[in-house]
Every structure is written in structure tokens, then in C-alpha cells.
């Protein structure tokens with residue numbers, strides 16, 4: 405196939421060709437020597453592709469067509485809540501008064517923007533059952549780190565310097581132990597029991613005078629609700645630790661149960677998951693953190709407050725952990741989340757949860773006949789299957805994921821959580837129709853049958869994509885991240 409899309413941008417380069425036109429310079433050129441420290445100046449010009457505007461537009465448009473996103477197809481990636489991004493959010497985020505404000509503007513000139521942020525905080529306080537919320541953190545993992553830094557500061561303020569351990573279940577999202585480490589704390593693992601829930605005996609064994617916090621997501625990453633959460637909170641609080649709730653995916657409890665009521669002291673949310681901000685590709689996210697009253701002094705500063713009728717930034721916070729993000733969070737994502745919450749209303753948010761849970765259970769039951777179900781009980785917003793039955797036929801979960809690409813689906817999360825063999829983790833979200841769910845399930849059933857009757861077709865998939873099976877080990881160990889001339 406001759407396809408100009410296949411060429412790298414460097415291969416399209418023709419010396420002297422340019423893709424822009426600028427007016428003649430009408431100011432004297434500055435000699436940079438002496439203005440910048442030695443060594444900061446380039447000794448030679450960088451090698452850049454030289455292409456026309458049309459070439460570069462076609463190149464990136466072609467690349468973008470190879471991408472898979474929520475706007476191009478079903479994206480059942482577990483523990484990621486890849487849901488529909490309502491287009492009204494985009495309209496509102498583009499209002500001049502929101503899109504064109506500058507973060508260095510005087511507070512008196514951005515009262516509307518500050519009111520929106522303040523109001524969003526109030527809604528998130530209500531939704532989570534917390535006492536105060538910060539919108540500064542830029543993503544979920546950043547929120548985790550911010551929350552753990554506050555817990556650390558709280559223990560230090562109490563002279564409790566020995567509290568350096570964070571207890572994390574073995575099914576936890578990978579960012580949890582990573583955030584604990586970056587916050588200067590140490591992770592200890594608590595085991596899950598045969599029902600996929602935290603083992604209370606093991607929790608009692610690991611909790612102690614060195615416990616800073618228990619970090620948990622509920623429902624957990626297997627999609628199961630931790631029924632003993634109140635008892636767990638008592639165990640950790642009795643030992644002097646705090647409870648941290650990873651609320652990245654709140655679709656299963658939104659408007660039904662609140663982390664604050666379950667006994668949690670700190671919670672982060674992913675507005676770019678549960679609250680419909682677009683996400684993926686490292687784009688801007690928002691990971692607000694809510695806290696109970698005794699942690700309020702440690703919130704990042706500045707804090708938005710209301711003085712009389714005026715919204716202001718309060719910098720006078722002597723115990724604050726400091727600023728965690730330039731300016732005040734990713735404003736555009738916060739505008740989208742606010743628009744979503746206001747357009748759904750309380751009843752709408754309740755329906756979100758009901759559909760998210762119904763959709764997941766519907767798919768789980770339809771698939772249970774063809775794939776092993778490690779925990780056979782009702783799930784919340786997501787569920788895990790095990791591909792161990794197919795593995796015996798020589799077809800691994802990775803092969804099943806690759807085969808799904810042939811049908812235009814983004815595969816589910818695979819090999820996570822780690823405590824399920826050949827794990828397949830599916831999160832349909834509440835925004836997909838029954839027809840879409842059925843089509844996906846039909847293909848999964850077809851693949852299960854192929855594994856029995858014609859395993860090669862699954863083992864050698866994908867057959868229809870631009871790039872076939874990759875050497876993933878080499879890609880991970882020896883990544884080539886820039887253009888190298890052949």
C-alpha cells in the first residue's frame with residue numbers, strides 16, 4: 405500500500421520549505437551573547453522537519469485518525485471511567501468570560517470565575533460529605549499526594565513523627581503506593597480475602613502506632629463494595645491513623661453514599677473521570693481533595709473564601725502544606741465539571757450511579773457463561789473476569805485484548821488488579837446504550853468461541869490495525885523516543 409500517511413514528519417522534510425509566514429522584523433535584532441548565561445545558548449541549530457503548512461496538517465490529521473477516543477468508539481477501560489464528554493461543557497468552557505480570564509488578574513475583576521470555583525467546592529463538599537475542598541491538584545495522583553502530605557503534616561503537627569506507614573490493599577490502583585512513596589511515606593500491603601475484600605484480620609495485624617493512614621477505594625478495584633468499611637474505619641481511627649478515600653471513579657456511589665459518612669478523613673476525586681472532563685493522553689485533569697475539619701488548616705494555599713459578598717484568595721494559612729499547583733488548578737476542567745453537576749442536578753447524578761451499576765452487572769452476567777468470574781456477586785460500576793479458562797487453550801488475556809482491536813473496540817484494562825489471574829477488567833460507564841453493550845458482549849463471546857475452535861486467529865491478532873503485534877518488552881526496555889536517521 406502506498407500511503408503518504410505512513411511517512412514520518414522528518415521523512416517529509418525538504419530543505420528550505422516552511423509552513424508559516426511572518427511579517428518582516430521591524431525591531432533591531434538583539435545579540436543574545438552576554439544576556440543569557442554561557443551554556444544556555446545553542447551552539448548549533450536544532451534539526452527540525454521542514455514542511456509546508458498543508459504537509460503538517462495532513463500529517464497530524466492522519467495520525468489523529470489512528471487514535472481511539474470516547475468520541476470514536478466504546479472504551480471499556482476498567483478503573484478509568486472513560487465516559488462521554490457532554491458538548492455543553494465545551495460550550496460553557498469557551499464562554500469569553502471563562503476562556504479569556506488571566507490567572508494574574510486582580511481578584512475584583514474575576515469575581516464570576518471565583519464564584520464558580522467556590523460554588524463547585526460547595527457542591528463537592530455536599531457530594532463527598534467532607535468539610536472543605538481544594539481544587540488545586542491537577543489530577544488524581546496529584547490529589548493523592550496532596551492528601552497524603554496533609555495527613556503527614558497533621559501527624560507532624562501533633563508530634564506524631566513515627567506515623568510514616570500507609571496501608572494499601574493488594575488490589576489498589578498503582579498510583580496509591582507511588583503517591584505514598586513520593587509523599588515520603590512507606591507502603592505496607594494489606595491482603596484481600598477470598599471474597600475480594602480487605603481481610604480484617606490482616607488489617608488488625610498491620611495497623612499500629614506507625615500507621616499514618618489506610619488508603620482505600622470503595623468500591624475497590626475489583627468493583628466490589630467494602631461492606632466492612634465502618635469497622636475498618638474504627639480499627640484505623642482507634643490506632644490513631646487517618647482514612648484516605650481514592651474517589652477517582654465515584655460512579656458507583658455518587659448521590660447514594662458518601663466517603664465522609666463512611667468514616668473517611670480525606671478523599672480525592674477525578675473530575676476528568678466521574679465528572680465528564682475529557683481525559684487521556686496526559687491532557688489537563690482536575691483532582692480536587694476534600695478533608696474533614698481537623699485537616700482544614702493543612703489545605704494547600706491560597707484557599708478561596710467569601711468575605712461578605714466578595715470572593716477572595718486567603719493566603720494567611722500558617723499550617724498549609726503550601727501551593728501544589730501554579731495559579732488555582734486547571735480552571736477549564738473545573739468549569740466543565742461545574743457545568744456537568746449543574747446540568748445533571750441531584751436526580752441526574754443519582755441516575756448516573758444507577759445506570760453505571762446496572763450496565764456493569766448486565767455485562768457481567770451475560771459474559772459469565774463464557775469467561776470465569778472470580779467473585780460471583782453483584783458488582784458496582786466495574787467487574788473483573790479471569791481469562792484462565794482461555795489460557796488453558798493457549799489464548800492469553802493479552803491475545804483477547806488484541807483481538808478486540810480488530811472490531812474497533814478499545815480493550816478493557818488487563819492484568820490488573822494483580823490478585824486475579826489473567827485479569828480482564830471492564831467498566832462500561834453509565835453513558836453507553838444497551839445496543840453498544842450488547843455489541844461488545846457479542847464480540848467477547850465470539851472471541852471466547854474462537855479461542856476454542858480457532859485459537860490462532862486470536863493469538864495472532866490484531867489483523868486489521870495499522871500496526872500489528874508489538875514487541876512490548878523491547879518497547880518498554882529500549883524505547884526510541886526521537887527520530888533517528890536510518
Ligand SMILES: *Cc1c(COP(=O)(O)O)cnc(C)c1O
Pocket residue numbers: 483484543544545546577579580621650652653674689691
Ligand atoms: C485514574 C485513577 C487514579 C489516578 O488518576 P490520574 O488522574 O490518572 O492521576 C487513581 N486511582 C484510581 C482508582 C484511578 O482510577
